[in-house]
Amino acid sequence: MIIGVDVGGTHADGVLLDGDILVAKHKVSVDQRHLTEVIITLLQQLMPGDRCKLQRIHLSSTLCTNAIVTGALEPVGMLLQAGPGMNPDFFARSCPTWFLDGAIDHRGQILRDPDPGKIDAAAVAMRREGINSIGIVTKFSHRNNRHELQVAEQLAGRFAHVSLGHRISGLPNFPRRVYSTWLNSALAPQFSLFKNALEQGLRHLGITCPCHVLKADGGTIPFSRASQFPCESVHSGPSASVMGCLALAAQQDDAILLDIGGTTTDIALLVDGAPLLEPYGVNVADRPTLIRALKTISIGLGGDSKVAWHNGTFAIGPERQGTSMAEGGVSPTPTDAMVVLGKLSVGSPQKAAMAMLALCPKEAPEYTATLLLESFVEHIRLAVETMIEEVFSRPVYTVAALLHRRRIQPKRIIAIGGPAAALQSFLAEAMFLPCTVPANYEVANAIGAARARLTVQASLYADTGDGRLSIPELSCLETISDRYTMLDAENRLKAAVSLLVAEMGMKSCPEIDFLERLELNVVRGFAASGKILNLKAQIRPGLTTI
């Protein structure tokens, strides 16, 4: 049995699952200052009679989001080696930053080592400013981590938290690596406090099973790894919702997932039944990162959005003024329209009708309500269309990829959230697609957290001319022979992923996908001098089968 907990902004949901059967569900309100207590309360309620049957706890929490929103982030100092390129001064807008000399090039070749004197001077300055958490990032560290390790070694023992860029992600994009590393160091102290408090609570309850946290990519990682990489636990709410939809209404085709709330609607896409990921990572605290995440967009459109009638069209959201007029609010909302049409029974139908009359005094309330909900789903349809176009326009770099691009063609809509059922027929009609509103959707997020499985990704870059191989996620830099092949690379990366999975305490390794295979001959002076092999591997987000 698995317990899934999803902590949201105002309330937290928990479920107890036996396989895919919902055994118990529970909801409590949330005081963001006392997250641990909230979680422990939920666990107490959900605990099965026989404790031994509990295999894992999966947790999606707002801890990191709160830390960011409330400014409770640890001050961080960044040590950056930017090498030749864009002027790196802009990094200093994010936090105190010290630039090192030296450089690594695009093939991972060391051009010049950093000056140890400069590193020391930076460390002294950081201590003087009271900085205790640092991040170390060099350009192209995914190709060669030597300089990041060198700096870390020189500063060993001098700071409480040290995050290295190459360990966070093996993807390119220096600014994103810098900001991911910053975030990781900024969250480290808070997360470790949270972990200690929660572990203490679990001990009190006599819970000994492993505890995993949900990530933005729809997968989980054990608590132990999350305390090393707390940045991975951000933005888990949307991924809980997507995984919940998957669990409640599994799909094999392309599909649109909608989570329609009071203020916002979140949109995600399934491609052949699998949730679509961001190409690099999610934006956190206004900074682009390499934190792998499901591709979701949030539009300011919900059941309680404020509605106005302007020049023959409805302006819906993004702001919200309390609740619907049916429930005693002051401005007309889509919820009022749902009440007028008998699709939702909350509050007073008379007040809901007043709301429609307030919008269009000369029209019958039913007519206005229908127009309003048609306009509501039209906004969603346009946002989905833009999202599909954006995904289709992602850059590709080979003739084959350009010629064989496939546009996502949804076959179904899966909608959850309070207003979902009321909007079902409108959505289906606007998009010419069947629309499903699954049962138990009010605890979809907790079910999603419970059913999510471990995800891992790793990347490999081998340069047989230079005789070097890098798997940044493992801090691995190895020598290889000039006869190294793509098959060798696949086997090496498979071993790396299996090792990561084993380190996370999983006994069996799920299927590994290989992505973005790239194999290019390196020619120097009209003769082949080696090959460059680039490969990514992942355990894709999916549902546990118990």
Place this chain on the structure above:
Amino acid sequence: MSSYMPRALHKTALILFPAFDWCIRPDHPEREERLLYTRDQLIEEGLEDVENILFFNPELATFHDINRVHLCVPSAEKLLTESHLISAGGTLRAARAVMEKEADKAFAIVRPPGHHAMQTVFGDRGFCVINIEAIMVEYIRHHYGIRKIAIIDTDCHHGDGTQDIFYNDPDTLFISMHQDGRTLYPGSGFLHETGGPAAEGYTVNIPLPPNTCDAGFDMVMERVVMPILDEFEPELIINSAGQDNHYTDPITNMNFTAQGYARLNRLLDPDICVLEGGYSIEGALPYTNLGIILAMAGMDFSQVREPDYDPNRFVQPPEMTRYIEALCAKALRVFAGRGSRKHEAQQRRIVTNQKNIFYDTTGFHVQEKTSYHLCPECPGYSEINASGNNRHLHAYTVPFNACPRCQGEAKDMFTKSKPEAGKINVLQDRLEDIYETK
């Protein structure tokens, strides 16, 4: 967009398409690896997240887009692969981005290049089959009605293909600065090549001595290119942006740097750049391309330096500076004397040029005779006879700026021309956008 990322002053579209699965031959300079390190550098810099820098995929050019410019023998369909259509399509996407105001500027970083491809195409020459800039120029004229366009060719090799295509067009200013043709392929691009009878002075060649440094290029930009552009007043400036003047390029002999390339583009301020040559794929291209992008985007490029860059390494000897100074003065006179032979040429009605074109990739020659049928109202139409590789072409080309009388005359001539076995007769009418063969 994130307030923690830099912002480009000019909205700049990049069509970055390295075609990792296409090559002329696996060991050819034009091979899969060519833009790998450039792609890696641009992505690692985080340009995708810089506000106002946009990445677009190329589209596929149509055969109609190709036939608007070229006379392909036996046909565009038979000569071209999808890779060529994508490379040309990359420039069309760049043009569309600028013309439809999706961006202020655009840079098509695509391959294979095109500036050695002439109007008649019998095969691959100088790594080029079709002229991707020229296809873009005529596309822009056809779809957006732009007339005066300047093409500044900054590749180390003379842009002989582009020169050929626009040789008799006074609405296209073509300036090429390149390593002297006596020392480098294709062996042309001398001062005396100044344009056809209706466009005398609108082709300006600046053959620079081997080992020209940043100072020499700066001088050409300041003394020749910018003053001529000021006078010509083009509606659009295109940089045919080859990057093989770089000091590390393996097949040329110049001493230009990434800083120099960036400075050149800051000064030129082109609307559209199109990548041409450049075969120092590891030591130059990642830095020169980045420098050009930052310059176009109006961003700081001062820290874009090659790993082995040393500002004191390449100092131009004074005698070379004096030589380039004299060259600049002569080049200026070419443009100053524009149109001087026009009247004389018009008296003759028909002016004929002969040339021999060598296709180096497969190794054959084409004999070509161009007759310019001149007109007092317009640049006139041309009649082209070309033979080589056991094929014959007889074509009439009506330029976009022809008058209706010339257009009608070319049509009549085409109608009267007799089909013969082994010969392709073509009417290429850019006014009506027609390409007809028989």
